[in-house]
Amino acid sequence: MSEAGPRIAVLTFPGSNDDRDALHALELLGASGVPVWHAEERLPDIAGVVLPGGFSYGDYLRCGAIARFSPAMKAVAEFAADGGLVLGICNGFQILCEAGLLPGVLRPNESLSFLCRDVVLRVEGAETPFTSACSTGQRLTIPIKHGEGCWFADAELLAELETKRQIVLRYEQNPNGSIDDVAAVCNERGNVMGLMPHPEHAVDPLLGSTDGALILGGLVEAARAASPPVATAAAPL
Amino acid sequence: MKATVLVRPKPGILDPQGEAVESSLRQLGFAVGDARVGRVVDLEVEASDETAARAEVERMCRQLLANPLIESYEIELR
Numbered sequence: 001m002s003e004a005g006p007r008i009a010v011l012t013f014p015g016s017n018d019d020r021d022a023l024h025a026l027e028l029l030g031a032s033g034v035p036v037w038h039a040e041e042r043l044p045d046i047a048g049v050v051l052p053g054g055f056s057y058g059d060y061l062r063c064g065a066i067a068r069f070s071p072a073m074k075a076v077a078e079f080a081a082d083g084g085l086v087l088g089i090c091n092g093f094q095i096l097c098e099a100g101l102l103p104g105v106l107r108p109n110e111s112l113s114f115l116c117r118d119v120v121l122r123v124e125g126a127e128t129p130f131t132s133a134c135s136t137g138q139r140l141t142i143p144i145k146h147g148e149g150c151w152f153a154d155a156e157l158l159a160e161l162e163t164k165r166q167i168v169l170r171y172e173q174n175p176n177g178s179i180d181d182v183a184a185v186c187n188e189r190g191n192v193m194g195l196m197p198h199p200e201h202a203v204d205p206l207l208g209s210t211d212g213a214l215i216l217g218g219l220v221e222a223a224r225a226a227s228p229p230v231a232t233a234a235a236p237l
Numbered sequence: 238m239k240a241t242v243l244v245r246p247k248p249g250i251l252d253p254q255g256e257a258v259e260s261s262l263r264q265l266g267f268a269v270g271d272a273r274v275g276r277v278v279d280l281e282v283e284a285s286d287e288t289a290a291r292a293e294v295e296r297m298c299r300q301l302l303a304n305p306l307i308e309s310y311e312i313e314l315r
Contacts, residue, residue, distance in 0.1 A: 061276075062304060069301075098304070105306045112253045152250070152307060177251065 005031040006223035008048040011076070011092075013038040013067045018053035018089065018200060025200035026050070029213060031220045038070040048085040048223035049076055051092025053145075053198060063106055063148045064094030073099055085129055085226065086192040087219050090146055093184075093194030097151075102185055102194045103161055104153040109146070110177025116145040118208065119197060120172040121183050125165050128186050129222030130193045133214045140211040142197040144175060149196040151178040151185070164188055169195055238282050238290045241313040244303045245275035278302055287314055 008031045012019040023033035034044055038056075043049065056067035067073065073095070080086045080101055088096040096102040109115060118141050123134045134140065153161065158180060161167055169184035176196070184195035199212030246252045252273050259272035280297075284290035294312045303310040 061301070065301065065304070105304050107251070107307060108253055110251060110253055112257055150251075154306070157306075177253075 006047040006220060006227045007032045007034050007045065008050060008219065008223055009034045009036045009043055009046040010050045010052055011036050011038055011070075011072055012052070013054065013056035013070060013091075013095075015056045015058055016052050016054035016091070018091075018198065021198075022050050022052045022089065022200045025203045025212070025216050026220065028203055029217050029220045031223065036072060038067070038072045041071040041075060043072070043075045043079055047227040048087070048219055049079060050219070051076070051086070051088040051095055052200070053090030053092060056091055056095065059148070062094075062098065064091060064096075064098040067091075067095045068099035077101060080187070080192050083189065083191050085219060085222055087130060087216075088192075088194035089198055089200065090144075090149070090196055093196055094148065096192060096194045101192050102187055103157055103166065104151050104179075104182075104185060106148050106196070107150040107152050108148045109150050109175075112147075114145070114147040115149070115175050116143070117175075118143050119175055119183075121169045121197060122172055123168070124170055125168045125186070127165070128168055128190045128193055128218075130186070130215055130218045131168055132222065133218045139172065140169075140214065141209040142199055142202045142212050142215075143208075144197045145201075146176070146196055149176040149178065151182045151196070153179055153182075161185060168193055169197075238284055238287070239315050240280045240282050240290060240294045241315075242278040242280065242294060242298060242302055243275060243311040243313070244278065244298075244308050245310070246273055247307055247309050250307050275308075282314075290314055 026033040123138045126136045170181040186193040199215040202209040202212030255273040
């Protein structure tokens with residue numbers, strides 16, 4: 001018996017380069033990945049959205065600053081406002097911050113170096129849909145690859161996010177100068193999350209860690225729960 | 238009307254680009270300190286007068302040209 005997985009859209013902007021990896025990872029984890037071009041004004045019938053990594057619009061002006069005006073982003077904002085699950089990875093995180101769907105902003109790494117390596121993350125909040133497969137305090141090994149991953153919020157905003165439990169992941173050893181070691185944040189409602197590390201690159205033992213499957217698997221399971229059941233033979237107990 | 242927008246990292250915001258420029262200038266023998274790197278945007282604005290042009294460019298700054306969390310801006314019109 002094969003059950004169709006939840007449909008999860010992966011947006012492609014001009015300059016996205018992890019869209020196919022994200023689609024592959026989602027398929028591997030049992031979802032049905034739906035590629036969506038940024039110029040689409042409407043999202044197809046989906047239960048989740050991934051904004052992938054890359055260099056949308058060549059990172060012109062500020063990372064993510066131009067992509068957030070893509071027609072599809074208006075639809076993503078509406079989807080998020082209705083409680084839809086949205087995960088931004090790396091450039092996707094930058095876009096969500098610029099779009100005001102997530103707090104803070106991503107800036108050039110403190111070292112000015114492009115960083116490409118595995119990092120260890122600590123799960124701060126396991127109550128989001130994206131971290132529901134993790135436990136608080138759990139360590140995850142997931143790669144980063146970014147030049148502008150230094151997340152910033154002023155002291156007041158940071159305190160507010162801490163109180164509202166919106167800081168989801170922290171680096172064990174801060175690679176990029178991010179304030180308070182923050183690696184991932186979510187919105188107040190918890191249905192939108194952004195992270196700099198790349199869970200889609202950590203789903204296959206061939207590539208080292210499979211800890212990314214916990215994050216993306218969380219999204220897939222939450223999307224499955226959010227999808228209207230496709231009742232083929234719904235027999236009551 | 239022509240407008241020039243100067244976008245700067247806000248005081249206190251870490252500016253690694255500025256630090257790299259400063260250290261390079263020092264290596265060249267220049268006695269400099271506190272270098273900060275911002276951005277210049279030159280524009281042409283259609284507006285009836287300077288007040289309207291300024292208001293228009295202000296809106297551009299708030300919506301796109303600067304990120305208020307980390308950047309300040311200055312508008313020059315001529």
